[in-house]
Amino acid sequence: MPVRALYLLADSGRGGAVSAERVSRREATLALARHSVASRLFDRDLLARHLEFCAQAAALIPVRRLSYPREYALLPRVREVIEADLGTCSGAMPGTQSPAPMRSPAANTPATL
Numbered sequence: 001m002p003v004r005a006l007y008l009l010a011d012s013g014r015g016g017a018v019s020a021e022r023v024s025r026r027e028a029t030l031a032l033a034r035h036s037v038a039s040r041l042f043d044r045d046l047l048a049r050h051l052e053f054c055a056q057a058a059a060l061i062p063v064r065r066l067s068y069p070r071e072y073a074l075l076p077r078v079r080e081v082i083e084a085d086l087g088t089c090s091g092a093m094p095g096t097q098s099p100a101p102m103r104s105p106a107a108n109t110p111a112t113l
Helices: 025-034 044-060 072-086
Strands: 006-011 019-022 063-068
Touching: 006 025, 019 072, 025 044, 025 063, 063 072
Parallel strands: 006 063
Antiparallel strands: 019 063
């Protein structure tokens, strides 16, 4: 199944709204890199390739910030927001070109997402 979007989770606080908003390509790239184990496992050269991989992924896959209060009763609303948001996702971020095929930083082979 193709990945249609990635969501960065954020707490909107008690009584806050449930929302999904696009993040910039830069923020998406940094978030993808930050939420991987690469910084602890990769040497300098491999880390640079991993950052490029994250940049390519951020160009291909919409990354959103999903904000919602951490209240169990609101989970149906969170699902509704995600489903509605996925209906607006169409791939690469506006104004970006499709990059060359992604390569896995570790094996330098084509990667699948």
